[in-house]
Amino acid sequence: MIEYRNLRVALLGAGSVGAQVADQLLTHRDELAARIGAGIELAGVAVRDLDAPRDTAIPRELLTTDAESLILSSDIVVELMGGLEPARTLILQALTSGADVITANKALLATHGPELFEAAGQVGAQLYYEAAVGGAIPIIRPLRDSLAGDRVERILGIVNGTTNFILDRMDTQGESMEQALATASALGYAEADPTADVGGYDAAQKAAILASLAFHTLVPADAVHREGITEVTLEQVVAARKAGYVVKLLAICERLTDPASGVDGVSVRVHPALIPDTHPLAAVHGANNAVFVEAEAAGSLMFYGAGAGGIQTASAVLGDVVSAARRHVVGGPGVAESTHADLPVLPISAITTRYQITLLVADEPGVLAVIAALFQSHGVSVETVQQSVTPADPARPSGAASAATLVIGTHEASEADLAATVAALTTSSVVHSVTSVLRVEGL
Amino acid sequence: MIEYRNLRVALLGAGSVGAQVADQLLTHRDELAARIGAGIELAGVAVRDLDAPRDTAIPRELLTTDAESLILSSDIVVELMGGLEPARTLILQALTSGADVITANKALLATHGPELFEAAGQVGAQLYYEAAVGGAIPIIRPLRDSLAGDRVERILGIVNGTTNFILDRMDTQGESMEQALATASALGYAEADPTADVGGYDAAQKAAILASLAFHTLVPADAVHREGITEVTLEQVVAARKAGYVVKLLAICERLTDPASGVDGVSVRVHPALIPDTHPLAAVHGANNAVFVEAEAAGSLMFYGAGAGGIQTASAVLGDVVSAARRHVVGGPGVAESTHADLPVLPISAITTRYQITLLVADEPGVLAVIAALFQSHGVSVETVQQSVTPADPARPSGAASAATLVIGTHEASEADLAATVAALTTSSVVHSVTSVLRVEGL
Structure with missing residues (x-):
């Protein structure tokens, strides 16, 4: 059997996810090594405060406040600090040094993702982030x-x-x-x-x-x-x-x-x-x-x-650690993120969807016809109408004319047409109030 | 931009899945190339009968009955013929020639998987099989x-x-x-x-x-x-x-x-x-x-x-094609299947689970006590009992004593104890018949 040197894993951060990742790396070291086909070692855990309480016990000698030195001596860097800085700078240092990086930092990816992927691509390193979305769920x-x-x-x-x-x-x-x-x-x-x-x-x-x-x-x-x-x-x-x-x-x-x-x-x-x-x-x-x-x-x-939880999210992080480790064993550069399609992100006004609008209206003959005409005049097609007598409305002065609730479901309509319809409804003399406007999805 | 030569994909079989894979490879060629970072080309489709009807049109010049020659000139071989032979022999040929292989052939994997993975491992090729389980579902x-x-x-x-x-x-x-x-x-x-x-x-x-x-x-x-x-x-x-x-x-x-x-x-x-x-x-x-x-x-x-369907399964196959192609672009051997744990497969007698047993019993006082004692004497603990008067039972001679249906839910029990209990029930004088025995899972 070929003997590989141990792959060194640096952990940045020992919060609820980090402590679990450390624990699993220490506890399941032999099992992970067997799956990877190479030894794997927790090289150290960079923390801000050596004495802070942790969810799981991490051997004192693994803790360090010197994240930079730890990174430089590691093959795989796991960033679980959260926040934009120093996470961004440390990840860039790790990638530049040729280490693969694993992060669960959705804020950082959503803000500085392109810069990080670019840095990884330039040195053939890989940035993994399964844990950034959906916790334990592989997505x-x-x-x-x-x-x-x-x-x-x-x-x-x-x-x-x-x-x-x-x-x-x-x-x-x-x-x-x-x-x-x-x-x-x-x-x-x-x-x-x-x-x-x-x-x-x-x-x-x-x-x-x-x-x-x-x-x-x-x-x-x-x-x-x-x-x-x-x-x-x-x-x-x-x-x-x-x-x-x-x-x-x-x-x-x-x-x-x-x-x-x-x-x-x-x-x-x-x-x-x-x-x-x-x-x-x-x-x-x-x-x-x-x-x-x-x-x-x-x-x-x-x-x-x-979708969350320390140990659950640690599962996703460890899956990425194994992927990165396997890649280290077999060599070869990573797969760059592809942005080749480069589609424009359209404004919310571009969407069409169905809506459900709830109205408190005057309980009088002919109201429904007025409302229906109002929708039609704004190009919004009504699919369903449900009417019910409204229970006591504390906001309405006693003695006021009785009111009815209308729940109107529309066919697909544009945001702009719908907004214009709602604006017209709020100023209509037969409408007491627009109590709810919700989009309908998944049809 | 670096120019790669086109990666050549051989397709073995043009049934409902194969025809869809061919269609997608031809239709989305540019899109796939952009995602892979290299050109990709359908080199040919090996079929038994050049004139058989297909679900989608495949250009005549791509069809061949000479699977072996096609394999030897390809980087990626997609086996969608089904059956054990010649699929096994052709996959071994492909792997030996250094091609990565994609298969949806669950029967072949479940029968000859170890031989195929061994062959792949020896030359550093990779065998992909996402489509073999769960159709389109990534599992x-x-x-x-x-x-x-x-x-x-x-x-x-x-x-x-x-x-x-x-x-x-x-x-x-x-x-x-x-x-x-x-x-x-x-x-x-x-x-x-x-x-x-x-x-x-x-x-x-x-x-x-x-x-x-x-x-x-x-x-x-x-x-x-x-x-x-x-x-x-x-x-x-x-x-x-x-x-x-x-x-x-x-x-x-x-x-x-x-x-x-x-x-x-x-x-x-x-x-x-x-x-x-x-x-x-x-x-x-x-x-x-x-x-x-x-x-x-x-x-x-x-x-x-x-879980099935030609175009749905084709999605899983194409995901594997892109993975294989990316691996060709970046180089490096594949990840061998790991069987390091090598756990014994235990017989069904080793399991314990809950059971639900439905009995047709004599509708007489004291029957429930007899049944309960019978379960207890075989070490099976009863959790729930539901009794109902049985609707007309055509199998029972008219004039026979009335019967009741008992639905008994057990706590966890072993298969052996449960089997002994059922055997005893069938010979019990108060039991007309054991009408259903089902395991309960997912609790």
């Missing part, structure tokens, strides 16, 4: 390799566990947004400042990474249209379920032709949406993630699993 | 690469679309086994001779491939315990749904310690099983496939999609 490798001969048409992803947990609590437990967020915090599913999650920023970064990969196009995170879940109400969630839908925060990446200019491009967006309760994504509960992919030849595929 | 690559740093504990797979279609028709349409099979045949989901599907042979081959990969252990197809769906009745399916379960044909691969010998090994088996209707696999309808993977760190993952 990067399937998109990059398995579907490399196919044409991805659309991705619908539940890629943020916190918001899925919150929306699922509202749906299954009847909790309000505030209650559900409190539950998520209490159970450790939400950060002290939940803005990155509930504001859709985290999901937008992941959408940028998925779209870049699927469409061979550079999509920066700030090109992603982003709406969070903060305005989703329990009433919307309950009404959706009654109508056969579930409210999910979706990361949507799709090929699209701009109807205004005729330009072929991609739409990349994150927003709450209704999906049919029979859609596979509707059954994704709790903090789980799932990515639903529609490809020209493969048809519909779904990848499902834990 | 081989996730198991081999993404989970390479994790420890797979269990796989529950719906890996045969025909049987899932049949069981789903029984469940959702109330069709009998015969009716559902006829529907499957009429819609093209079942072959003229459905034995390979309904007998579980196809699923057993796929189980062998999945288990070999997941457990780094050589599992031949004939070591897989196999029960088909031919004895599943509509009554079982209806009763299962009523009790909160769905009947699925599952390919199960799990780590197991033989209780008799204490030996650590793996159980690889295919049989109909009840799964809870809340399990993600329960929502896999029609001819779709899904593979549910439980890994130590990653937790539960599911991979879902079309």
Whole structure:
């Protein structure tokens, strides 16, 4: 049997994921070596504070505050520090020194991805990032390799566990947004400042990474249209379920032709949406993630699993470590990220989708005809109308004329036409209020 | 830009998958070249009959009956002929000549896999087979690469679309086994001779491939315990749904310690099983496939999609073609299949699982106590008992004592204890008949 020297793995960061990766590398060293066909060794763990508490015990002699020296003596560098700096600088140093790099840093990839991939390509090193999207779920490798001969048409992803947990609590437990967020915090599913999650920023970064990969196009995170879940109400969630839908925060990446200019491009967006309760994504509960992919030849595929968690994410990181190690054993440069398609990212105004609009209207004869005419005059075609007498509305002065709730489902319409329709509805004399406007996806 | 010579792809077979692969290679040639970073060319298509009708048009000058010459002038050989010979000989020739080989031939892999992987390893060629299991669903690559740093504990797979279609028709349409099979045949989901599907042979081959990969252990197809769906009745399916379960044909691969010998090994088996209707696999309808993977760190993952179909399977083949082509561009030997763990495949008698047993019993006082004692005396612990008065039983002579149906759910029990219990039940004076014995999985 050929003897290889041990491959040296440097770990940058020992938070919840890093501590688990260190533990697995130490515990399963022989097993990993057998799978790789070469020895593998945790060379060291760079941390800011040698004495900080860790999720798992890391031998003291492996800890160092000198990340640069550690990098220079390693074959594989695993960056799990998070944040933009010093992560970016350290990764560039590692790549320049010829090391393969593994990162779970979605913010960094969505911001400085092109620079990092360029640096890797120049020295023939490889940058792996399976853990950056979907935690333990293999989604990067399937998109990059398995579907490399196919044409991805659309991705619908539940890629943020916190918001899925919150929306699922509202749906299954009847909790309000505030209650559900409190539950998520209490159970450790939400950060002290939940803005990155509930504001859709985290999901937008992941959408940028998925779209870049699927469409061979550079999509920066700030090109992603982003709406969070903060305005989703329990009433919307309950009404959706009654109508056969579930409210999910979706990361949507799709090929699209701009109807205004005729330009072929991609739409990349994150927003709450209704999906049919029979859609596979509707059954994704709790903090789980799932990515639903529609490809020209493969048809519909779904990848499902834990979207976060230290040990779960460590699984994805270790898969990348083994891939990088195998590549070191067999040699050969890495596969550069392909951005050859270079499609334009179209604005949200370019999309057409279905909408569900909920209105509080005057309960009088002829109102429905007025509303229908209003939709028609703005080029939005109505598919379904449901009317119900509204329960007591505390906002309405007692003695006011009684009101009815209209739930209107549209055929596909453009964002611009829909926006104009909603604007007209809000000023219509027969409309008390527009209580909900939600896009419908997954049909 | 560096200019590479065109990589030459040989196609062996032009059936439903082969014709689609040829079509995509011809149609998307430029797109594929951009993704690979090198030109790619369909060198030829070896067929038995130059004039046979094809699903898609293949230029006449690409067709040949001389597979061997075609192979010798190609960099990548795609085997889609099916069957053991001449597929085996041609693949060995291709590997020996240094070509990378892609195959969707599960029967060949499950029978001659070790010989083929050995041949590939000796010359540093690579054998790809994403399309052999799960059609379009990426499952081989996730198991081999993404989970390479994790420890797979269990796989529950719906890996045969025909049987899932049949069981789903029984469940959702109330069709009998015969009716559902006829529907499957009429819609093209079942072959003229459905034995390979309904007998579980196809699923057993796929189980062998999945288990070999997941457990780094050589599992031949004939070591897989196999029960088909031919004895599943509509009554079982209806009763299962009523009790909160769905009947699925599952390919199960799990780590197991033989209780008799204490030996650590793996159980690889295919049989109909009840799964809870809340399990993600329960929502896999029609001819779709899904593979549910439980890994130590990653937790539960599911991979879902079309398990068959010419164009869908072609997607998986083309993903492998791109992987092989990228490897040709960057050089370096392939990753050998790892069988280092070399775990024993344990017999079905080694497993413990839960069971649901349906009995037709005498409707008399004290019967339940007799039955319960009988279970207890064989070491099988009863968890749930449901009793109902039996509807008219045509098999029972009129005037016979009335009967009741007992549905008994057990705690985990060994196959041996369960078999002894069932044997005792069939000879018990209070039991008219044992109408159903099903394993319960996915809890």
